[in-house]
Amino acid sequence: MPTYTxxxxxxxxxxNELLDLASYGNLPGFxxxxxxxxxxxxxxxxxxxxxxLAPLNKIGDEHGCTRHDDGSVTTPPxxxxxxxxxxxxxxxxxxxxxxxxxxxxxxxxxxxxxxxSATANQAFAMYPGLTTGxxxxxxxxxxxxxxxxxxxxMISGEWLGTMNLTEPHCGTDLGMIRTKAEPNGDGSYAITGxxxxxxxGEHDLTDNIIHLVLAKTPGAPDSTKGISLFVVPKVLxxxxxxxxxxxxxxxxSIEEKMxxxxxxxxxxxxxxxxxxxxxxxxxxxxxxxxxxxAARLGVGIQGLAQxxxxxxxxxxxALDRRQGRALTGPAELEEKADPIFVHPDVRRMxxxxxxxTEGHRALCLWAALLVDLTHKAQTEEExxxxxxxxxxxxxxxxxxxxxxxxxxxxxxxxxxxGHGYVEEWGMSQFVRxxxxxxxxxxxxxVQAMDLCGRKLPSKGGAAIQEFFKLAGEEIGAAxxxxxxxxxAEKLEKALGEQQAATMWFMQNAMQNPNHLGAGAHHYxxxxxxxxxxxxxxxxxxxxxEKLAGEPEDKIFYEAKLATARYYMDRFxxxxxxxxxKLEAGADSMMAxxxxxFATAA
Numbered sequence: 194m195p196t197y198t199x200x201x202x203x204x205x206x207x208x209n210e211l212l213d214l215a216s217y218g219n220l221p222g223f224x225x226x227x228x229x230x231x232x233x234x235x236x237x238x239x240x241x242x243x244x245x246l247a248p249l250n251k252i253g254d255e256h257g258c259t260r261h262d263d264g265s266v267t268t269p270p271x272x273x274x275x276x277x278x279x280x281x282x283x284x285x286x287x288x289x290x291x292x293x294x295x296x297x298x299x300x301x302x303x304x305x306x307x308x309x310s311a312t313a314n315q316a317f318a319m320y321p322g323l324t325t326g327x328x329x330x331x332x333x334x335x336x337x338x339x340x341x342x343x344x345x346x347m348i349s350g351e352w353l354g355t356m357n358l359t360e361p362h363c364g365t366d367l368g369m370i371r372t373k374a375e376p377n378g379d380g381s382y383a384i385t386g387x388x389x390x391x392x393x394g395e396h397d398l399t400d401n402i403i404h405l406v407l408a409k410t411p412g413a414p415d416s417t418k419g420i421s422l423f424v425v426p427k428v429l430x431x432x433x434x435x436x437x438x439x440x441x442x443x444x445x446s447i448e449e450k451m452x453x454x455x456x457x458x459x460x461x462x463x464x465x466x467x468x469x470x471x472x473x474x475x476x477x478x479x480x481x482x483x484x485x486x487a488a489r490l491g492v493g494i495q496g497l498a499q500x501x502x503x504x505x506x507x508x509x510x511a512l513d514r515r516q517g518r519a520l521t522g523p524a525e526l527e528e529k530a531d532p533i534f535v536h537p538d539v540r541r542m543x544x545x546x547x548x549x550t551e552g553h554r555a556l557c558l559w560a561a562l563l564v565d566l567t568h569k570a571q572t573e574e575e576x577x578x579x580x581x582x583x584x585x586x587x588x589x590x591x592x593x594x595x596x597x598x599x600x601x602x603x604x605x606x607x608x609x610x611g612h613g614y615v616e617e618w619g620m621s622q623f624v625r626x627x628x629x630x631x632x633x634x635x636x637x638x639v640q641a642m643d644l645c646g647r648k649l650p651s652k653g654g655a656a657i658q659e660f661f662k663l664a665g666e667e668i669g670a671a672x673x674x675x676x677x678x679x680x681a682e683k684l685e686k687a688l689g690e691q692q693a694a695t696m697w698f699m700q701n702a703m704q705n706p707n708h709l710g711a712g713a714h715h716y717x718x719x720x721x722x723x724x725x726x727x728x729x730x731x732x733x734x735x736x737x738e739k740l741a742g743e744p745e746d747k748i749f750y751e752a753k754l755a756t757a758r759y760y761m762d763r764f765x766x767x768x769x770x771x772x773x774k775l776e777a778g779a780d781s782m783m784a785x786x787x788x789x790f791a792t793a794a
Contacts, residue, residue, distance in 0.1 A: 194251070204305055204554070206735075208235065211558075214226055221297075226301075242309040242310050242313040246310055253316045256269040264444045266395040266444055268396050268398060285321045287303050301558055308554070311491075315626050316455030319393055324353045326487040327347065327484055328343075328354065329487050333480070353396075353402055354404070356488070357388040359390045359391075360386065360388060372406065373386060374409065374421060374468065393456060395444035400428065402426070403424060403425075404424070405422060405471065406424075406468060407421070407423075408421060408468075408477075419475055421475055423471060424468060425466050427440055440466045444460065448460065450629070452624075489588070490560060490590055493587075495595070495598070496553070496598025499630070503602040504543070506620065533608070546604060548729075552732075556594075556728050589720050591637070593724075594721070596631060597721070599630065606620040638713075641713035649695065668688065671730055671734065684761060686765070686769075688723055690719060691716075695716075711778060719775075729757040732753050733754055735753075736757075
């Protein structure tokens, strides 16, 4: 049976020592985030997720959700009771605005809870996770009446939310959607159409579900410029806030999926359902992007989550399972075999996992801080800088983070050998659950194109130049330190590879856009490698400073330095190989005609 222990010590290190969250106490919402409060939230959230949510993970995988003849859906055994505890404990309100019933604390702590809950039980975490994004979209684009009607109960967890984009004939190309919104003459619209792949689309956790739906009004342009956003509650809300009649939206079926069985991924049928426009007509995609960007960061955290839980279980197995002898001679003479932990190939996989999970956790929590700074930094310049960096990092966190998260999950399954392939040990679920993270909220190919086609050239390349400047300054400062210089020099070389790849795009992508498409995946991975390298340089600096003072948990900081060295040795060299792949261009990739791919008779 798989187990999970929340990585509270590493999280406290990142929040308190690396990000130094307490130093932002002069900003709104940060004043209550004292070190004692931060530690309490981290420790108690970790305890709740490990003790309440993790034991339900395998149950959710085995039982799944059940659709009944009336279209209602029952979540797996224990989910409803666990959600009630989650709601009553206020975990979903931590970083939500106080004016709508939230606690108004920094997003960093909200991201911590997202990670712990997704690691313990990804399918469960998706129910409140999507609501966070839906609430953000309503807060940004909704009318005062819509905010007052929906946000307090969504933030409290009394109601949950969804996002409805995909249709049977279109996924990423949202300009092709067919769902219609006909004016009712009273300010509302009749929504008719079918949406698929709707996570948490129908369930028994709450009495109401607030759907955010993309649809087209009569005469709207037949493209993305003709999309509007609508709020469509499962149950209509009376003027006094009480629930009224059931709306015209129903669950047609639950998708049969490879993983995340505990989440009700639904086909939703809208049959003249009453909805209200959110924001401006034909500007729905811009409104939905508020939610999509929040969701993409959340999915990046899920990549970390599945890697983390798979890693924890693989370490325990490697320390217990005995096979063969260490190459340098028997490690334990009194035993017939040594633990597989002594074998370099097993250690390679475990070190790769440790280096990724701790580095990506630091990156996700830095991004969370940037979320806060985009709204709360003292100057407009600081807010704009944080927003630009966050926009640049979001596709990397989602795309690179989930590519590597899935790779780590499969490596950790490999540590188990044949036992990893049978359901008894639970590793199969981690691999299956991790796989969706590379697909939903925009496939990772879409993330790569967003990074390279939109974020790099935006505002004359201001964001990427700011990133290069930031990384270069930190590398330069670290090179002045005798202990950190070897790490900084390796990172500097990888940063140079990214800069060269950026320049190659500038010189070649305009004349042949396929060069950009052919190299975007490689570029996203180069930037992921460099960005995690920057996180490890920062962590090594903090660890070195702590070790100079003879800390009580000396082993923790020594492990940080050792893992930083491993990352620089084993991850950074890949940046050069990826740059050379990118610079090969698109010619050989696009050379074959369609007939060459057909299977010979």
